[in-house]
Amino acid sequence: MKNILLVDDERWVRTALKWTINKLNLPIHVDHECQNGLEALDWIKQNNVDLVITDIRMPIMDGLTFIKQVRDLDLNVDIIVISVHDEFQFVQDAMRKGVTDYLLKPIDDEDLKKCLGNWLKKGMEIQIDSRNVEESFPLSTIDKVLQYIQETPLGEINLKEAAKKVHVNPSYLSQLFKQQVKRNFVDYLTELRMEEAKKILKTSTLRISEIAERLGYSDIAYFSNTFKRMTSFSPSEFRKVKDE
Template sequence: MTQSPYKVLVVEDERWVRVVLREVLRETELPFQIVQECTNGLEALDWLQGHTVDMVLADVKMPVMDGVSFIERLADLKNRPPVVFISGYDDFHAARKALRCGVIDYLMKPVEVEEMAKTLGKWMEEQERKQEASQGSSALGMEEGKSEIIERVLQLIHERPGHVSLTELAAQVHMNASYLSQYFKQHTGRNFTDYVAGLRMEEAKMLVARTSLRISEIAERLGYSDIAYFSSTFKRTTGKSPLDFRKQELLQRSIL
């Protein structure tokens, strides 16, 4: 896909310099396009009130409002564009002040294609890094959101292991049941049905071993309407029937 060109505003009082800048930008072969030219900082500020650009190329020495005053006033804009200063004077003090004001680079006239390409290329790389970081942050936020949902679902399951269904849980966390099933498996490594069945059996073993509840009461408490199905599931899981399991646990405790 062809990248849309970055929009550039040129602020330069000398017409021939503006013509040269157009040619220099073209020769860099980078995706930058001059969309407006202004002759001083004040004119540029007025234009920016109703327009946005990705980059500003501004001269330092200009009539009406020079480049330094211009960039200081840019701070008042909601969407402040980055600025590259261009100067015909090797003025260290102006360069230092420009950099303090947030100028991203300072190029000397006549601007060489290589220097312009280097400055713009560096800026493009920075934009790509910011975009990747933003996308990564968004993805992380989505993953954190999913994790919070699954943690809530797990809490609800553990509160009522024998009386939960995927559809009911999905409604409680305001999510499609199919999506919840996918997220649940990604998070726990087990599908919803197997996880709940395993949890119910762990609860069943505890109730059989540690309480005097009848097997039918335990089955009912865990959501099994058929005691025979509960007993066969329990034996398949533990290798013993509920009564044999209870006897073994009682025997071990009496020995201890």
């Protein structure tokens, strides 16, 4: 069963989508609903989901910003966007950010069924490819990935580029990395970034925003919250304690 997150500021749209998805009798479950991108981003950082269906125009944080933030986190999640006919330029932008597909409002039941069916089919093909690769792919793959991580600036590392280096799809690499290293790729990278952040805070006067950017975080608040979660100090508190 695949899990879906619905993101739309209009409650009736979310309700209609959920009702239609349940009616389609596909191996899909609507796990959660959010009314804007910021709420969805907070939720997805703490929960696993296979697919996000998100509107483009929303208050607080729009769909395009939300998509960029999700991609910055290197989360292994597919995204389908919802738009109206006069927003095609936004759809193009979303597709460049790695969106799987799009749906036009008002959403037709058949279009939704076809869209979700294609997504499920693509997922099955990836799983089959991954199993075939796993039977013959040498375990030295992870050594190559670890070497890539060691040789690349931390702010430039992401799962997609790592997968390109070893010629596999990101989904397969994510699974293999967890099997061999016993940690998720994102968690492993986050630990390295936080260790580097501590070194920079101790040895430089760079602003917190500059450190965050250097380590690949476009959201300073997210960087600071992650640092505090892993060290019990905010970046500014850590720097102050170091100087005492």
